[in-house]
Amino acid sequence: MKNAVGRDIPEQVLKEGRRIYEGKYTHDGTYVQRLAPRTRICEKPRASKLVASLKEACLRCGARDGMTISFHSDFRNGDYVANLAVRTLVEELGIKDITIAATSLGSAQDAIADYIEQGIVTGVQTSGVRGRIGEVISEGKLKTPAIIRSHGGRPRAISAGEVHIDIAFLAASSSDDYGNASGIGGKNNCGSIGFAVPDARYADHVVIVTDTLVEFPNMPSTISSIDVDCVVVVDEVGNPAKIATAEARMTENPRELMMAERVADIIAATPYFKDGFSFQTGVGGPSLAVNRFLEAHMRRENIQMGFALGGISSAMCQLQDKGLVRKILDTQDFDKGAIAHLAAHPDVHIEISTDEYANPSNKGAYVNKLDYVVLSALEIDIDFNVNVITGSDGVLRGAPGGHPDTAAGSKCCIIVTPLMRGRMATVCEKVVTVTTPGDCVDVLVTDYGVAVNPLRPDIIECLDTAGIPHVSIEVLKEKAYSMVGRPDALEWEDQVIAIVEARDGSVLDVVKKIKPVRL
Amino acid sequence: MKNAVGRDIPEQVLKEGRRIYEGKYTHDGTYVQRLAPRTRICEKPRASKLVASLKEACLRCGARDGMTISFHSDFRNGDYVANLAVRTLVEELGIKDITIAATSLGSAQDAIADYIEQGIVTGVQTSGVRGRIGEVISEGKLKTPAIIRSHGGRPRAISAGEVHIDIAFLAASSSDDYGNASGIGGKNNCGSIGFAVPDARYADHVVIVTDTLVEFPNMPSTISSIDVDCVVVVDEVGNPAKIATAEARMTENPRELMMAERVADIIAATPYFKDGFSFQTGVGGPSLAVNRFLEAHMRRENIQMGFALGGISSAMCQLQDKGLVRKILDTQDFDKGAIAHLAAHPDVHIEISTDEYANPSNKGAYVNKLDYVVLSALEIDIDFNVNVITGSDGVLRGAPGGHPDTAAGSKCCIIVTPLMRGRMATVCEKVVTVTTPGDCVDVLVTDYGVAVNPLRPDIIECLDTAGIPHVSIEVLKEKAYSMVGRPDALEWEDQVIAIVEARDGSVLDVVKKIKPVRL
Missing domain, CATH: 3.40.1080.10 (Glutaconate Coenzyme A-transferase)
Incomplete structure (x- = not known):
């Protein structure tokens, strides 16, 4: 079925309840029912949300097979947290069938490509797909098509409940023991963590990962402690020198x-x-x-x-x-x-x-x-x-x-x-x-x-x-x-390896598996 | 039925799906499913959200009989916006059966007591009930029992969907034409408008009422334009001199x-x-x-x-x-x-x-x-x-x-x-x-x-x-x-005129209509 930019969208993609792209601004003025998180009540005074390890944070947040986890990419190529979290889930807890919903993925997350190849990471939703992750997805090794969204399309999908994040692992340059978290005020600052805000507000569970614990209240801050379940302190959350690519x-x-x-x-x-x-x-x-x-x-x-x-x-x-x-x-x-x-x-x-x-x-x-x-x-x-x-x-x-x-x-x-x-x-x-x-x-x-x-x-x-x-x-x-x-025209196989969502959530295009070059 | 503070809660109150208070911290660690607003999509570039009058704002936000509206009380006794909004709805649009969910109501809103007496305002949910509103409610003139909540109980009820706000009318000391709004930066400053934030985030429609329009972006701001439907400029939003009671x-x-x-x-x-x-x-x-x-x-x-x-x-x-x-x-x-x-x-x-x-x-x-x-x-x-x-x-x-x-x-x-x-x-x-x-x-x-x-x-x-x-x-x-x-013990009639919610939403106490003094 052809969409408004003339792309033929395979029926198999549309069978999953997706709409084809019908042109810009087609939803303006209509209403959307937003979907809010399931929140664990913290009614009782509690001195701190610090936990000893990422493993413990995962356990407290109900880590399980088949779940969706998220990361922000404000550390860009200097990010350490995505790899750390996935490694903890896979190696220490044996979690399988993981979907990663990140704001972007690049060479800093090359290690995750292994888990895609092993069939442990089975879904990827992201804006950027650079580095080895892009390669293995293009080779058809991800079990489900990757979903590519714009920076605006991602919070849209999250607030509409199309992406339901079970645990968000959010790198913070500084945090207090209650989870007021910021991209400044630490030993490794990434600056704005504007990418992390939808995750903090809409994920069922939020884990702040920081290398600089400061006195409560770490305010003003970008992420509010009212949205945070656990705080984990690690040696280094990222390398700011690698932000400038x-x-x-x-x-x-x-x-x-x-x-x-x-x-x-x-x-x-x-x-x-x-x-x-x-x-x-x-x-x-x-x-x-x-x-x-x-x-x-x-x-x-x-x-x-x-x-x-x-x-x-x-x-x-x-x-x-x-x-x-x-x-x-x-x-x-x-x-x-x-x-x-x-x-x-x-x-x-x-x-x-x-x-x-x-x-x-x-x-x-x-x-x-x-x-x-x-x-x-x-x-x-x-x-x-x-x-x-x-x-x-x-x-x-x-x-x-x-x-x-x-x-x-x-x-x-x-x-x-x-x-x-x-x-x-x-x-x-x-x-x-x-x-x-x-x-x-x-x-x-x-x-x-x-x-x-x-x-x-x-x-x-x-x-x-x-x-x-x-x-x-x-x-x-x-x-x-x-x-x-x-x-020469590229030659494709039938397998859809990625769906490119328009910012309104409809299907703008698909990417198929490229035919291996025959030498 | 007696609750944990020994108060006898009438069956009629509990029939409405309410729970009795069972003691502090009883919900700690349990999960709550939050309920998010229905949001009108603003996908298309639009220069401004300014509308000419409060009446027009009400119409654009689908004002209708039986709806719930809200206000914040950060202008305390100097607030002008609550009266202005209710008067517009009633006098200019003939809206009936209005529930007011305010952060507090006092003598600044005495005019609303008339609409309670006339049976036009039929529900009140608030923390404070001072002034004439308290009197007419105590006289049994509000059609439904008032619901009294704490400052923390209110955002709990809003985020749980127990209070569904159709239109929030939020006084702002300054705002740009897109609705980035603040309690400072204007001619009448009230300071913090922290009371308004849950309304901005959870109401289906949000109208910013300001007397000081500033250049976009009015940032940093408390209320973000992404949550705002309309901006209305009025002569005066409030009188800061009356904040200090x-x-x-x-x-x-x-x-x-x-x-x-x-x-x-x-x-x-x-x-x-x-x-x-x-x-x-x-x-x-x-x-x-x-x-x-x-x-x-x-x-x-x-x-x-x-x-x-x-x-x-x-x-x-x-x-x-x-x-x-x-x-x-x-x-x-x-x-x-x-x-x-x-x-x-x-x-x-x-x-x-x-x-x-x-x-x-x-x-x-x-x-x-x-x-x-x-x-x-x-x-x-x-x-x-x-x-x-x-x-x-x-x-x-x-x-x-x-x-x-x-x-x-x-x-x-x-x-x-x-x-x-x-x-x-x-x-x-x-x-x-x-x-x-x-x-x-x-x-x-x-x-x-x-x-x-x-x-x-x-x-x-x-x-x-x-x-x-x-x-x-x-x-x-x-x-x-x-x-x-x-x-002497007070003498009460049977009519419940107010329900005092514990902060967890259960019934802590009720207030009945006091028996008129016989002279």
């Missing part, structure tokens, strides 16, 4: 800088660029680099940014320190500078949850107030559909993150990407997997030219007025194919 | 000061009085005055308070400014000084919700970490049961507030009250209404002597060691009766 570093590549400058020029040419405008950049090199080119435009116009949203890097903090950004709303920190800035400026650099950030089923997420978002892509096709989950070889190695949410919420969504990566065209006929629908994408900036979505004649007019050249996206695609050749 | 002013009465000093001496004589101890005072004159006498003890011992909890007055803020209180956890502010202090010191003077403060069904409210609470009483009987809801004439004119919650959670609960008020004995044989069970009360301090609950031999030993004289509570009762005479 290659994707999150500021580029010095002249080609990327050129694209970033062009993005800033386009922003300055549109009517939303006025005092109080709002802005978000994704984590890719050219996206992040836009910050520095925006500064000159803002100074020339003598305007401030009203708020910056999403994952935050030092570049944005520096813009705020220079007086150019009134508020930063922060779901995760991309480097140590941003972490320290969050701790130092709680009045203007403010932690927010992914529910506040991007959930399409609450009463208005912050993405709905966004003027501009600048995002990267693994592929973009001539319908402006974007793929940020599968490589050109069909293997899972990406993360929708907030991409579909900010694209749908913002007034102007700009994709910035090189026309080719190595010998592969980035602008193509049809993306391998749709992760962001094309009607949410407005402008494409490449190193070989700009294209505007025909759905946005207003933006085309702005660019013409500003003298910014642009071509049709077909021209860019042909340019790419002329240089690297038109790729 | 007579009950919340610092006493200069020498008899009250003497009792306060004795309370401080008792605190200093018990083992919990050490660095990091935690403390709360109620709003009564002698309770509040304890702050000043504690200071000398703390300086002598060279210790700090770890945290102060609950409703906060300037006296506590001054203690913090002097370096004697590490953290203040604030559910409501009792005067302008405390409001300004909350705004100025967000790092150490921290707003908390009533859920965090006192809900007995979450995973550990802050009252569970409380060492000392000092509370007042309208009456206390020889079983140490306390009444803070009905006057000696049987009329509703009080508020359990956090009394039952802090008494149950704290290690040492001290009641301070004069032995008599006018010609009425405060210490008596049997209180008119039980609002706090006697086994949660540890010490009674009066102007004629101290009594310790026999359940606490450890505290008796402390007082003996410190040379603080004490007698049995029977001695105090007899002393009172010898001076003002033993009162």
Whole structure:
């Protein structure tokens, strides 16, 4: 059955009660009945919720076969807690048939790939699937299809009861003995733990894992003790030095800088660029680099940014320190500078949850107030559909993150990407997997030219007025194919290894098992 | 059927699915399934949630006959929003059969008493019932029995789905056009709006009523825009000058000061009085005055308070400014000084919700970490049961507030009250209404002597060691009766006009209609 982005969704997937994607904003104004957790009553005064070990915490929280556990990914590649918790459940308690519902999974969780191969971890629900986990899932080794959700789709699914978390294991940089927990104030700070908030509020059981126990009350804090069952102290919860990945570093590549400058020029040419405008950049090199080119435009116009949203890097903090950004709303920190800035400026650099950030089923997420978002892509096709989950070889190695949410919420969504990566065209006929629908994408900036979505004649007019050249996206695609050749179609087996949920929970696309290459 | 505090609960009340009170902590460790709101999806970008009038907000939120609406009472006697909302519903929209679920109701809401008399407001669920509302309910004019809950019992009932709020009308001192709302940052600040948080999170519809619209994002804020349907701007939301009531002013009465000093001496004589101890005072004159006498003890011992909890007055803020209180956890502010202090010191003077403060069904409210609470009483009987809801004439004119919650959670609960008020004995044989069970009360301090609950031999030993004289509570009762005479028993009709819920939701007591005096 074909959905609104032209993807054929296999009947077997729809048999499980899933709906096909019918287009953006189709649920606006309708009601959803939220589903709240089963909560263990703590009526009696109790001095502390400290338990001696993760094993004991698991036992107290009723660990059992077939359960769903969760983690947040605000420690990014430096996270230790996910591995620790799964190892405890499997090796110390012999728990089987585990579903992992994480905000993201990457190379820090490579060890979990073994448990997938052994058939112990049988379900994965996540935004990111990088590293070995992506590989083993792509090889068809996970018993059930992985479910890929955006950062906003995840709290939607959790609050709707589509994901029921039995135990959330939440890394905290500091916590008191009652579970007031934070991403700052410890020996290993990750900054915002906005990813953990829906888990804390909706999981049946919540275990805080920290390496820095502080006096009660550890307040202000992100996670409130009223949502926490147990607190476990470990040696190290994570390594902040590994938070800043290659994707999150500021580029010095002249080609990327050129694209970033062009993005800033386009922003300055549109009517939303006025005092109080709002802005978000994704984590890719050219996206992040836009910050520095925006500064000159803002100074020339003598305007401030009203708020910056999403994952935050030092570049944005520096813009705020220079007086150019009134508020930063922060779901995760991309480097140590941003972490320290969050701790130092709680009045203007403010932690927010992914529910506040991007959930399409609450009463208005912050993405709905966004003027501009600048995002990267693994592929973009001539319908402006974007793929940020599968490589050109069909293997899972990406993360929708907030991409579909900010694209749908913002007034102007700009994709910035090189026309080719190595010998592969980035602008193509049809993306391998749709992760962001094309009607949410407005402008494409490449190193070989700009294209505007025909759905946005207003933006085309702005660019013409500003003298910014642009071509049709077909021209860019042909340019790419002329240089690297038109790729052969990938060959798939029938097995669906991943379901890509639209942010509203419908099926946007599926990923099938790629046919092994025959040598 | 008799409950655990010896009260005979009429069968008619229990027929409605209610349980009798079986004693404290009986639900500890059991599970409760929470019930979440029905939420209207706001998937589509939308510039603003501003609506032109309260009437329009009511219409957008589906106002209908038979619904339940709610308000918070952080503006105390200076609140304008409750009257405004009810008047709009009744006069402009003709809505009938309204249940009001407020955090408290007092003389500021006297106008609502008319709607009770007219049979338009048919249900009242509240902590406080002072002023005309208390009178008309006592006269049997409310169609259904009022339900009296503690500050912790209310969020318990809301999260358990026992109170289902259709529309919450929440006064905010400042808000942006998306509904990020706060008790500070406006022209009329009330300080903490911790009372409003459960309503914001659990009501089907939330209307923010403010008189100060600020730029988005009004962050940090107490209420998040993701929970808000509409924002309405009115001329004035309340009068902060009326927040400080007579009950919340610092006493200069020498008899009250003497009792306060004795309370401080008792605190200093018990083992919990050490660095990091935690403390709360109620709003009564002698309770509040304890702050000043504690200071000398703390300086002598060279210790700090770890945290102060609950409703906060300037006296506590001054203690913090002097370096004697590490953290203040604030559910409501009792005067302008405390409001300004909350705004100025967000790092150490921290707003908390009533859920965090006192809900007995979450995973550990802050009252569970409380060492000392000092509370007042309208009456206390020889079983140490306390009444803070009905006057000696049987009329509703009080508020359990956090009394039952802090008494149950704290290690040492001290009641301070004069032995008599006018010609009425405060210490008596049997209180008119039980609002706090006697086994949660540890010490009674009066102007004629101290009594310790026999359940606490450890505290008796402390007082003996410190040379603080004490007698049995029977001695105090007899002393009172010898001076003002033993009162005649009140005469009641059969009609139950109010149900006093224990904090766990069971029936602690009922209040019947008092027989009219025949002249």
